[in-house]
Amino acid sequence: MSSVTPDQPRRPSAGTRPPGRPGAGPRVPAPRAGEPPRSRAPLPVAAGVAALWAALTGWLPVVVVLALVRLGDDTGSLWGALGAGGAGWLLGHGVPLETAAGPLGLSPLALTGLSLWRLSRAGVHASRAVGARGGRSPRAALTVAGAVGIAYALVGALAALLVGIAGTHVSPLRAGLTCLAAGVPGALLGALGTTGVGALLGRATPGWLAHGARAGVVAVLLLLGAGAGAAGLAVATGGGDAADMIGAYRTGVAGQAGITLVSLAYAPNAAIWSASYLLGPGFAVGVDTAVRTSEVSLGALPAVPLLAGLPRGPVDGVGAALLAVPVLAAMAAGWLLGRRLLRDAAERRVEVGWRALVGPAALAGPVAGLLLGAAAAASGGPVGGGRLAQVGPVPWQVAAVATAVVAGGALLGAAAAKVLAPRPAPR
Known part of the structure; x- marks a missing residue:
């Protein structure tokens, strides 16, 4: 038997509001006094920063490993390790190197996998920076991937020029095109997951x-x-x-x-x-x-x-x-x-x-x-x-x-x- 009587109306349960009171929407933190509203980063800036960071985080491990190899060589130097690290980074992307012994094109696939992972993270960061997160827009995902790929190609061409100064001949055009071919698909993987387009494609696949x-x-x-x-x-x-x-x-x-x-x-x-x-x-x-x-x-x-x-x-x-x-x-x-x-x-x-x-x-x-x-x-x-x-x-x-x-x-x-x-x- 219910203990609620006409003289004792039922109390509203937790989470409900009295009738007549307007329902409140989701809470949005109000901007602080004097704080400018947050703005989205321009696409070139976001893509350039993400691509450069992906290249640096893939290049530094190569420099450390090759520096260890050259420690036993009395002729080794920091500049030589940096140049060899750039050459190894390009080789990990499939860019052939012209050496005194002939062409070197055997890529270390562990470095290739690291570079692709960093590129996917670049796609994630660039998508968030331009405000495309959760937008489910295929156009936005493709745009971000293309921008990151172009920026990554420019980094690859610049790395080829610097490696050439250090003594190893690398074609800047070949390096740029190869980095573009790796940058667009790698960044697209991250952009698809961040924008939500990947989930849409998964549901649409037979x-x-x-x-x-x-x-x-x-x-x-x-x-x-x-x-x-x-x-x-x-x-x-x-x-x-x-x-x-x-x-x-x-x-x-x-x-x-x-x-x-x-x-x-x-x-x-x-x-x-x-x-x-x-x-x-x-x-x-x-x-x-x-x-x-x-x-x-x-x-x-x-x-x-x-x-x-x-x-x-x-x-x-x-x-x-x-x-x-x-x-x-x-x-x-x-x-x-x-x-x-x-x-x-x-x-x-x-x-x-x-x-x-x-x-x-x-x-x-x-x-x-x-x-x-x-x-x-x-x-x-x-x-x-x-x-x-x-x-x-x-x-x-x-x-x-x-x-x-x-x-x-x-x-x-x-x-x-x-x-x-x-x-x-x-x-």
Whole structure:
């Protein structure tokens, strides 16, 4: 029985207001006395500052690492470390360097990843500065990305000029265009998330396309993870040779630490080469060389610690089990795809047909092939002239084999997930 009587009207609950009182909107802090209202930053200023900060935060780690390498050299200087840091920063973006030994175009992909991350943050900061945060405007996101990319291209061209003064020849035009090609997509990733356009694109993407693309990305990550594990195991097995190579430089503790950090910067390259090795196409460490599961043909190699883990011959015996790793990775991606589709269908109380399952699984193959082919292209390049003018895998071979392996494995994994799924209880 309610304790409220006509003489005791019900008290308004917390958060409600008496009738007749105008409802208050969201509280907005009033500007302080004498404080000017906040204004949005002009787009050129915001993009320029964000691009310059992204370049500086990507350049400073390179300077520190190369300064450690040069500490053991009596001829090393601060100006030389700064110039070498600029050259290394450009090399991380894929800009080839002209050296006395020939062209150098083998990019350290760890530095490439750092630069792309900093560019995405530049897109975030520039979007916030111009007031485009949460506006869900594709035009604003593209405008911010283009402005950051142009500013980043100017920074790259200026860096090429400064590196040229330091003694290393770099084409300013090539540097500017390469930094533009990296700056626009990198900044666009951050701008899409900040403006909210990325969420709109995600909702507008058809379900089969989103599931297939996700399965392809998962397969690529699993393959690269397997490649990284295999490469790390190989280097650990040949750890004695790697230690001897590092000690042979005679640069002291600081110099050896710098050489180790440089080797770690090329660790993503080694992971991609190892994944290509597991897939079958393999890679080259010089002209007319091949490192495959069925063939290993090598010549004289430079004293680089990462090369200490190269196989000595073709795979045989227990090592042949490595050939099943790419198929198992693709099947795992297909299994996860099938489980995800079945779980979504169970929540909506519908049944997943074979057509809805086979389409995304088959699409995972081309997605993985494109991604791994692009990674293979980015991981290779010349290391001077002569015999080392060809280093890395052949991109189209990696893309073709990855497409076939991932498509077949994903189909098997998705089919297994559907067949082995528990049957729903009868109503």
